[in-house]
Amino acid sequence: MNKELVFKRVAFLSATLILIVLVSIFIMLFFDAKSAINKYGVYFLVDSRWNKTIEIKSTESKTNPSKLIAKTSKTNDDVSMNNDNLFADDSSVLGDSESLDNSAGDKAVDESVDTNTNVKTDTIFGGYIPIVGTILSTLIAMTFSIPIAMGIAVFLSEIAPDFLIKPVGIAIELLAAIPSIIYGMWGLFYFAPIVQNTFGGSQMSLLIAGLVLGIMILPFMAAITRDAMNTTPDVIKESAYALGATKFEVVKDVIFPYAKVGIIGSVVLSLGRALGETMAVAFLIGSVFKVPGSLTNPTISIPVVLANNFGEASGDMMSSLFYLAFILFVFSFITIGAAKFYFLRGRR
Amino acid sequence: MKGTEKRRLIINKIILALSTISALLGLIFLFWILITLFLKGLNALDFSLFTKDLVDGGLRNLIFGQFMMALIATIIGVPLGMLAGIYLREYGSGKYANIIRDLSDIMMSAPSIVIGAFVFAVFVAPFGGINGWAGSIALAIMLIPIVVSTTDNMLSLVPIELREAGIALGGSKHKVILQIILKAAKVGLMTGILLAFARVIGETAPLLFTSGTNSFWSTDLGNAFPSLTVSIYDLANFPTDKARDLAWAASFLLTVIVLVINLIGRFIIRDKG
Numbered sequence: 001m002n003k004e005l006v007f008k009r010v011a012f013l014s015a016t017l018i019l020i021v022l023v024s025i026f027i028m029l030f031f032d033a034k035s036a037i038n039k040y041g042v043y044f045l046v047d048s049r050w051n052k053t054i055e056i057k058s059t060e061s062k063t064n065p066s067k068l069i070a071k072t073s074k075t076n077d078d079v080s081m082n083n084d085n086l087f088a089d090d091s092s093v094l095g096d097s098e099s100l101d102n103s104a105g106d107k108a109v110d111e112s113v114d115t116n117t118n119v120k121t122d123t124i125f126g127g128y129i130p131i132v133g134t135i136l137s138t139l140i141a142m143t144f145s146i147p148i149a150m151g152i153a154v155f156l157s158e159i160a161p162d163f164l165i166k167p168v169g170i171a172i173e174l175l176a177a178i179p180s181i182i183y184g185m186w187g188l189f190y191f192a193p194i195v196q197n198t199f200g201g202s203q204m205s206l207l208i209a210g211l212v213l214g215i216m217i218l219p220f221m222a223a224i225t226r227d228a229m230n231t232t233p234d235v236i237k238e239s240a241y242a243l244g245a246t247k248f249e250v251v252k253d254v255i256f257p258y259a260k261v262g263i264i265g266s267v268v269l270s271l272g273r274a275l276g277e278t279m280a281v282a283f284l285i286g287s288v289f290k291v292p293g294s295l296t297n298p299t300i301s302i303p304v305v306l307a308n309n310f311g312e313a314s315g316d317m318m319s320s321l322f323y324l325a326f327i328l329f330v331f332s333f334i335t336i337g338a339a340k341f342y343f344l345r346g347r348r
Numbered sequence: 349m350k351g352t353e354k355r356r357l358i359i360n361k362i363i364l365a366l367s368t369i370s371a372l373l374g375l376i377f378l379f380w381i382l383i384t385l386f387l388k389g390l391n392a393l394d395f396s397l398f399t400k401d402l403v404d405g406g407l408r409n410l411i412f413g414q415f416m417m418a419l420i421a422t423i424i425g426v427p428l429g430m431l432a433g434i435y436l437r438e439y440g441s442g443k444y445a446n447i448i449r450d451l452s453d454i455m456m457s458a459p460s461i462v463i464g465a466f467v468f469a470v471f472v473a474p475f476g477g478i479n480g481w482a483g484s485i486a487l488a489i490m491l492i493p494i495v496v497s498t499t500d501n502m503l504s505l506v507p508i509e510l511r512e513a514g515i516a517l518g519g520s521k522h523k524v525i526l527q528i529i530l531k532a533a534k535v536g537l538m539t540g541i542l543l544a545f546a547r548v549i550g551e552t553a554p555l556l557f558t559s560g561t562n563s564f565w566s567t568d569l570g571n572a573f574p575s576l577t578v579s580i581y582d583l584a585n586f587p588t589d590k591a592r593d594l595a596w597a598a599s600f601l602l603t604v605i606v607l608v609i610n611l612i613g614r615f616i617i618r619d620k621g
Contacts, residue, residue: 007522008439014431015440015448018496021489022451025462028469151370159364160371168371170614175378177610178603179550181577185584185599186381189592215377222374246360269457276459278553279577283584303461303553310468310557325465329458336457340450 029326036125036319044323047126050289051317056120125320127327129289133206133301134328136292137281138274140210145218146267152218153225153263154251169226176219184283187212192284201296204286209301216280221270228262229255265343272336276328278303302328382603389600392593402579403563405590407598413566413574414602417480417559418549420569421487426541429492433499438525449500456493463489464554472558480566480573483559487548494547498540502533539613546609550602552577576602 030037040047156169187208195208232255240250256263286298287308302324313321400406432452436445464486471482506529514524530537552575555561561578562571576598583595 004520004522007525008435011431011435011439014428015435015445015496017428018432018448018452018455018492021492022455024470025458025466028466029462032469148370148373151367152374154367155371159367168375171378172374174607174610175374175381177546177550177606178381179552179577179606181550181552181580182381182385182599182603185580185595186384188584190380190384218374218377246356248360248363249356251363272457276457276461278459278461279581282581303459306461306465307553307556310465311560322465322469325462329462332457332459332462333454336454337450340453 025329026326029322029329033319033322033326036316036323039316040125040320040323044125044127044320045131045327046128047124048128048291049124049126050129052124053121054124056122123316125316125323127302127320127324129291130300130302130305130324131327132291133285133299134275134303136206136299137210137213137285137301138271140207140295141214141217141274142267142271144211144214145221145270149218149221149225149267149270150263152222153229154255156222156226157229157255158247158251169223172219172222176223179279180216180277181279183212183216183280187215187280188283191215196296199296201294202286202298204284204298205296206285206292206299207295209281209285210295212280212284213274213277216277217270217274220273221266224266224269225263228259228266231262232258261343265339268335268339268343272332272339275332275335276303278307282307385596385600385603388593388596389603392597393600394597397594397597401563401565402561402574402594405594407576407594407601409562409565409574410576410579410598411601413480413559413562414549414576416567416569417484417487417555417573417575418545420481420484421491421548422541422545424484425488425491425544426495428488429495429544430499430537432492433496433503434525436496436500437503438521438529449496452493452496455489456497459553460490460551461553461556464556464558467554467558478558478560478572480559480569480571483555483573483575484569486554486558487551490551490554491544491548494544495540498544499533499537502536502540503529505536506532535616539617542609542613542616546606546613549609550577550606552581556581 036044152172156165156172160168188204191212192203192208195205195211196203199207201207236254236258237250240254245253281301282304285301285304287300287304288298289300290297292299306321306325306328309317310321397407398411399408401409432448436449439445440448467482467486467489471485472478475482510528510532511524514528515521519527555575555578559573559575559578561582562574564574566572566574580595580598580602583591583598586592586595
């Protein structure tokens with residue numbers, strides 16, 4: 001009897017561990033990102049500067065969001081002392097402009113202020129470019145893979161002769177099992193040159209990364225879309241065929257409406273996976289902090305920023321990386337959560 | 349009347365053709381990747397790769413390291429995942445179990461690099477550097493939700509009569525679970541564990557800054573630990589042909605390992621399941 005209770009408790013704790021791990025991922029990422037969140041705030045999301053050293057001059061402090069400087073003061077005492085200076089400078093400059101017909105003495109003060117403030121530099125981190133890169137590469141991947149995945153799913157559930165369903169199905173699932181780093185290698189050495197020759201642009205680009213990402217999520221999306229389509233009862237399909245519908249009409253007017261929710265769920269779930277994919281993209285996106293002017297330009301995505309910089313980072317950069325990781329986690333949690341809760345609910 | 353009939357048939361043909369073509373396209377990509385891997389990999393493959401470490405141009409330590417970390421992840425993750433799955437299916441009822449089930453599903457698709465970042469924050473930064481344990485734990489976190497979902501699904505296939513029969517014989521619930529239900533679901537569970545192992549052994553992103561990699565033979569999990577996948581990433585970005593060949597050989601081996609384990613899993617299911 002006692003053993004029974006112990007077993008139940010242990011099982012309960014193991015189940016609770018999942019909750020604990022997820023909550024601690026949230027907390028740890030937020031905790032480690034906190035200094036960056038405090039320093040850059042929401043502006044981080046639209047700031048395209050990454051690892052840019054800027055000088056905090058008194059004149060610049062007016063154009064900069066003052067919040068940024070005020071927040072800096074929280075991070076360490078040294079800066080907060082400088083910060084006091086800075087505000088003092090600010091007022092002196094203001095005073096300067098008020099009395100424009102100033103004396104030589106005033107100018108000297110002004111200069112000394114300048115040299116004083118030039119010493120203070122700050123490194124700014126903003127997440128705009130990786131966020132845009134992540135969204136764009138995922139969009140390209142989805143645009144490429146949705147039609148093909150639908151085609152494969154329709155083929156497997158309606159068209160394929162019986163002897164083909166199994167082997168093709170297994171082949172598609174094996175394609176899903178291949179580690180992502182292999183897609184990256186293959187993409188880099190074999191697929192990228194073809195894309196480059198066809199569309200021009202650089203050796204690594206947003207387009208190449210997006211396409212390889214699309215090829216990577218293709219089998220996953222196809223497999224779960226097929227499962228969703230297969231939930232359509234045969235009776236309904238047969239009724240439609242009996243009324244003289246063609247296969248396409250059955251797919252369009254019977255299977256799609258019936259399995260709509262499941263199919264959308266599959267697509268959203270694949271989107272969630274694509275958002276967080278690292279290795280396939282890391283080889284191909286070019287890892288350049290630049291807003292891509294065209295699809296064939298290199299850029300960077302959040303997972304790739306993390307993969308490339310986590311090892312050596314410290315201070316503000318580290319905290320900014322955690323900020324990015326937190327953003328990515330929240331993004332994909334919401335996406336995958338939406339897919340699971342809203343669309344795939346009844347499919348268990 | 350005849351015109352619309354014809355149009356319907358033509359549209360039908362076109363769509364069916366397109367869908368067949370997309371299936372072909374999927375297969376073409378699979379074979380393209382596999383053929384590339386085989387040609388490049390077999391070309392670079394050499395028996396000496398299995399006897400030398402990375403520092404001497406071999407892969408021995410990397411293969412060992414990757415297996416070791418995936419194995420430790422399995423040893424940590426399988427009992428926890430199975431217990432959690434047992435709770436969800438056999439004990440859990442109502443809201444709490446459903447929430448855990450959903451969270452586990454979400455965790456299964458969570459970005460692996462974020463899990464790497466989390467493990468870095470908890471098991472690397474406080475301990476002063478990358479280490480094999482952190483890598484194993486990151487893989488275990490990836491593995492647990494897969495095992496939970498497999499256990500949950502496989503136990504749901506065990507008929508309720510078996511449970512009733514066990515209870516009727518006077519067995520306590522945990523005895524019935526451990527001695528009857530788990531045995532009945534054995535094949536499915538084994539397959540699930542195999543597939544989960546195959547999934548984590550090919551992971552790179554969670555290892556990048558948790559275990560890192562190591563060019564030398566190492567059994568010390570307290571330090572940078574050799575990882576096949578992380579080394580593939582490093583080697584592929586290395587400009588020399590020799591490094592790239594080694595990366596291809598490593599990729600080939602990795603893919604063969606993953607696909608063979610997957611095929612074995614499927615074979616077991618088809619044979620007995």
